[in-house]
Amino acid sequence: MVDRGTGQDRQTVGAGNVLGSAAYDMGSGEIARARGFVRDFLTDARSLHGMAVSARAMDVTQLVVSELATNVCKYAPGPCLLDLEAGDGMLTITMWDTGSVLPTSRQADPTRMGQHGLEIVLAVCESFEVRREPVGKRVRVEISLLDGPQGEPAGPAAW
Template identity: 60%
Template sequence: MDLAGQNECQRPLMERLISVSAVFEGSEDIASARGMARDFLESLQAVHGLPVSKRAMGMVQLVVSELVTNARKYAPGPCLLTLEANEGAVEVTVWDSSPALPLILAPDPYRVGQHGLEIVIALCRSFEFHREPVGKRIRAAVVLADDPGGAPAGHQMM
């Protein structure tokens, strides 16, 4: 009997990668992307026993919606959405074929539209983007559980 193999199967949950990915090609797929995020978070709770606050559930779906919408709007071809549980957060990663990096505009209450990334950055613990050999990858992390002291999920309080 291989004890190393048994130990591998008995590793603590957060040492194991929990993720899901899907390709989206049409604007009608944005609702499907939100549904995938909801199903993933529900699975983290029901199957893996990870805490997911109601606030985090809504925030992850909003981040997915904004990032997939931007990819479908500004890049030709499909986009790839990956959700991964990592260190008490869900990392939302979207790859698309456009090498143009997102333009993050300064907050402007008089501007109509183009507030998506502004919202995503405000909700997330971290936000980053970089060019790939083909296209770009955008990653945002949302904390899964509200702080026991009352701080909402999202940015960690300093």
């Protein structure tokens, strides 16, 4: 499926995992498009493939993709690839961009205006990994799709 110059694809692979990919030329309007892609992906994973996806996971996933896409727009404008893989109660989000500078978290400062995106991502994801690529960098995060008894993410311990 193609959406206004943004290539998007979804498929199911062995072991019941569902994969999705999208390519963007990261301008500010693409942030909402990336957020919508992950929302549609999880909705399809739930309704078409019977995966459990909590309301918390749906919200957190859109927030994380929005923060990652915002960083691409600010620091590495240009092409961006978004890969999603859902299975075994987890969602893996991988975002590649052309920027060579690796993101770093800053010390928490409630008086600082802005630049809290990475802090948010680290707080809500089960894992976070960033690596340089021959061109650009790749950020990979995992989010639990399931909730524990008190509404917290089920699965591996969060940061």
